[in-house]
Each structure stands twice: as structure tokens, then as C-alpha cells.
Amino acid sequence: MENLKDQVIIVTGGASGIGGAITTVLTQRGASVIAVDINEEAGRQKVLENPTQIVFLNGDVSKESVAIEAVKLALSTFGKLTGLVNNAHASRQKPLIELTAEDWSLSFETGFNATLNFMKAAYPELKKSKGSVVNFGSGAALNGQSGQASYAAAKEAIRGLSRVAATEWGKDNIRVNVVCPLALTEGVEKWKESSPEQYDQIAAHIPLSHFGDPKKDIAPIVAFLLSDDSQYMTGQTLMADGGDIKLR
Ligand SMILES: NC(=O)c1ccc[n+]([C@@H]2O[C@H](COP(=O)([O-])OP(=O)(O)OC[C@H]3O[C@@H](n4cnc5c(N)ncnc54)[C@H](O)[C@@H]3O)[C@@H](O)[C@H]2O)c1
Secondary structure, eight states: OOOOTTEEEEEEOOOHHHHHHHHHHHHTOOOOOEESSSSSHHHHHHHOTHHHHHHHHHHOOOOOHHHHHHHHHHHHHHOOEEEEEEEOOOOOOOGGGGGGHHHHHHHHIIIIHHHHHHHHHHHHHHHHOOEEEEEEHHHHHHHTOBHHHHHHHHHHHHHHHHHHHHHGGGGTTTTEEEEOOBBOOOOHHHHHHHHHHHHHHHHHHOOOOSSSSIIIIHHHHHHHHHGGGTTTTSSSSEETTTTSSOOO
């Protein structure tokens, strides 16, 4: 399926985990990708997968300069920018009373500030291309999951920002949507080891009874939101979670 032919898309955290799967699937559908990540080794491996369509930018998404550099790299390498996927987000899980100022900064800088900075840097080019932005929320935030205060607050801030951007940028034909995934990545494997009871509890309640596969279950939904197939959708949150949460 080549529904993203000739698109040029920035994917933050695009070297591994869900972002790595998104980079792979978007290129399989015809897009070129700028994968921005702090994991240099994983980034190099990603490029080897498809050296003509994947460019790796080794950078911390919490720095505004990295967002600006990513847009410049898209233009200098591929001549345009048509999409942005704000997938990277780092945080620490603790009871909210124990979270330090540094913990709050980590979540807000890599999650909310990064999403905002990449959106601002990409805006002029997305306006030219009538592009699409896909931001990342979380079921843990919608549910108010214990231990996730700094993460949940940043994720809901991202959803609020996305709804306003969808309204303000609709006149520019830029669409902004949110995906809340549930997927078995290396990060989730680690969390499963440290919180086995929470993991079992969530898995037992998923209607499709398993955590999603990043390539088969999550990335195609992101691809859909970047493609013309979703051209009449903006400001929406899509749950890619096997039916765990049903939004109304
Ligand atoms: N995995 C899930 O089930 C799940 C559930 C809900 C929401 N999410 C959200 O989906 C997105 C991807 O999740 P994941 O599980 O693949 O995460 P992950 O932690 O496995 O991967 C994130 C990627 O981002 C990179 N990264 C981390 N900090 C960075 C920084 N400061 N600058 C640049 N790159 C950075 C990492 O190196 C990694 O390649 C995140 O927004 C996450 O909050 C995931």
C-alpha cells in the first residue's frame, strides 16, 4: 500500500519502540522519514533498514534547536515537510507526592514542550503542504493510572494543545489528531517486570485480550491519520488499544 507516496514526515523517538515501528511502516507506504532520537545506535540501525528513505537526527527533542534542525533537514534532504509525528516522551513513575521538580520537568520537556516546539517549527512548512500532525496521548492519562502523575498531566496537556491547534490551523488545512496506543514495546516489557500486577490487570480487561504489536496494530493507525484517507478528521483522539478505553 503506497498511501503515503511522496510524503516527508518527521517522527520523534523514531529509532525504536512504537516510533521505530512507525518509521518502518511509513517508509513501506512510500514516505521519507526524518527519525529524531537520542538513541544513536538504534538510529543508525534504522537508517540501514532503508538508507534512501530514512534520515537519522541524533538529538534530544526537549531542545527547541533540535525541532528547528529537524525541519531544516527535511527541507535540505527531501525538499518539503508534509507530516509530523510527536511520539517521543520520557517520564518516571512514582506516587505523585514523591515526584521531584526534575521528574516533572523530564515529562513536560520531553512530552509537552517537545510536541509544542516541533509543531511550531513545522507549522510554516505544513501550511505549504496542507500537512498532518499526529501527537501521542495515553490511556494511563485518561484513566488516571496510579504512579503516572507527571506523565498523565503532560499527556492531557498534549491533547488540549492538539484540540486548540486543530481549531486554529483548520483554516490552513493542517490537521492535528492524537493517538493513544497500547503496545508491547521494550519499555512496556520493563514496566511489566516492575509492575506485574498492574500489567496483568490491564491485559485481562482488554477486549481484544492482548497488548498491541507496534508495527501491525499502532503504526497503521498513525499512517491513516497522515494520509488523505483521514482528510476530514481533525482534533480527534483515536484509541489504538484493543478496545480498552471507549471514548464518547
Ligand atoms: N507503549 C505503550 O503501550 C504506550 C501506551 C500509552 C502511550 N504510549 C506513548 O507512545 C509513545 C511511544 O511509546 P514507546 O513505548 O514506544 O516509548 P519508548 O520509551 O519505548 O520509546 C521512545 C523512543 O523515544 C526516544 N526518546 C526518549 N527520550 C527522548 C528524547 N528526549 N529525545 C529524543 N528521543 C527520545 C527513545 O530513545 C525511544 O527510541 C510515547 O509517547 C508513549 O508515552 C505508549
